[in-house]
Amino acid sequence: MLGTPSGLADYVYGMADWQITCPDHAPALTVKVIPATAPVLLIHYRTPFTATWQFGSRGCSLPDYLHYATMHQTGILVARPRGPLGCIVVRLRPEAAACLLGERMHHFLDARIGLDDLFGASRVSLLGEVLAEARTSAERFAWMERFLAANLREDRVKPVACRAAALLRQNPHLRVRHLAARLDVSERHLSRSFQAMFGMRSKQFARVARIERVISARAQGVSWADIAYATQFTDQAHMINDFTEIVGVPPARLVRPPLIPGAPDPGRSDTIVPGQIVVAAVQHRIVVRRLGDAALSVVRH
Numbered sequence: 232m233l234g235t236p237s238g239l240a241d242y243v244y245g246m247a248d249w250q251i252t253c254p255d256h257a258p259a260l261t262v263k264v265i266p267a268t269a270p271v272l273l274i275h276y277r278t279p280f281t282a283t284w285q286f287g288s289r290g291c292s293l294p295d296y297l298h299y300a301t302m303h304q305t306g307i308l309v310a311r312p313r314g315p316l317g318c319i320v321v322r323l324r325p326e327a328a329a330c331l332l333g334e335r336m337h338h339f340l341d342a343r344i345g346l347d348d349l350f351g352a353s354r355v356s357l358l359g360e361v362l363a364e365a366r367t368s369a370e371r372f373a374w375m376e377r378f379l380a381a382n383l384r385e386d387r388v389k390p391v392a393c394r395a396a397a398l399l400r401q402n403p404h405l406r407v408r409h410l411a412a413r414l415d416v417s418e419r420h421l422s423r424s425f426q427a428m429f430g431m432r433s434k435q436f437a438r439v440a441r442i443e444r445v446i447s448a449r450a451q452g453v454s455w456a457d458i459a460y461a462t463q464f465t466d467q468a469h470m471i472n473d474f475t476e477i478v479g480v481p482p483a484r485l486v487r488p489p490l491i492p493g494a495p496d497p498g499r500s501d502t503i504v505p506g507q508i509v510v511a512a513v514q515h516r517i518v519v520r521r522l523g524d525a526a527l528s529v530v531r532h
Contacts, residue, residue: 239380242330244269244322246375248368257312264308265446265478265485266439268400270328270339272321272346274298274355274375276362278314284341285309286479298346298355300332302339304431304439306479319362319375325436326397329428330383337430350382391416392428399433403440404463407433442477445470449486 251257262280275297282293286306293308302325329336331349338344346355358378365371394414399405405413410433411421425433441462448458456467464470474482 239376242324242327242383243379244324246322246372247320248371249316249318249320250368251312251316254315257314257316260312260316262308262310263485264303264310265442266304266306267322267443268325268396268436268440269322270300270302270325270332270336272298272300272323273318274321274346274359274362275318276359276371277317278312279318280310280312280316282308282310289479293343296343296345298359299343300339300346300349301343302336302341304340304435305477306341307485317363319371321375321379324397325400325429326393329393330385331379334428335430336428340430350378354378391421392424395421395425395433396429396436399437400440403437403444405437438473438477442474445474445482446486449482455483 251260257278279295279297281295284291284293284306285308323331325336332339332344333349358374361374362371365374391414395410398410398413407418407421411418414421416424422432425431425436429436441464444462445458448461449455453461455470459467459470462470464473471481471483478485
């Protein structure tokens with residue numbers, strides 16, 4: 232079944248299928264994942280990544296998981312394949328992620344939770360098998376969509392916290408009192424509900440949402456000064472300081488616009504691709520499926 236299950240686009244931003252079949256090329260790939268508001272599911276159907284966490288000069292190795300969920304909020308995750316790579320990356324909408332992951336979203340902050348613990352070992356094992364046997368990305372996306380649709384639980388949602396997250400992604404500059412007024416609840420009730428679901432204050436969530444906008448704008452070629460103005464930082468220095476406090480390095484060390492918007496920059500080893508991921512340029516193939524869109528887009532580096 233290649234159709235998108237009804238309503239799934241309300242829960243999922245989209246999916247990416249990462250493929251590097253050559254065992255010599257795969258270890259040359261470096262993926263850097265920076266903080267984002269979207270929880271992520273990652274399902275390997277070939278050799279999994281090895282990963283380390285970095286924040287400035289500090290760093291540590293992370294335990295290996297074949298299939299896991301995470302909500303990365305601090306520093307940079309650096310991942311490298313150990314062999315032929317194949318994995319599906321699913322970006323969830325934070326305001327609806329509880330329908331899949333449960334209400335205790337704080338468990339996923341800067342942590343990896345095995346999908347076996349969330350959905351059952353037998354179900355996840357079967358998913359990994361069918362993804363490995365699938366011949367095309369379209370088939371893998373179809374299997375993944377069926378799996379997600381089968382595990383949706385509407386009764387897990389807390390409307391106030393979810394609506395707040397959606398509003399903050401649209402407008403990260405909303406102050407708590409204005410956000411509470413929009414939702415017709417008290418500031419205290421909003422703060423407690425948001426903390427209970429996401430494990431952070433709404434202000435911190437909004438800071439990460441602004442960082443997402445900084446990355447998106449820079450990838451399109453916008454100057455740092457214009458980005459600072461558009462994202463309502465006091466000035467460029469304020470933007471750089473806020474970015475560094477969350478990511479661990481200033482933005483100029485991590486990203487710069489490509490020579491042609493949307494295309495890899497051959498003069499630099501890092502290129503921005505969808506999903507708040509920076510990729511070292513090697514020969515690889517990424518197929519992106521955005522829910523609600525009919526077409527698949529293929530990025531070849």
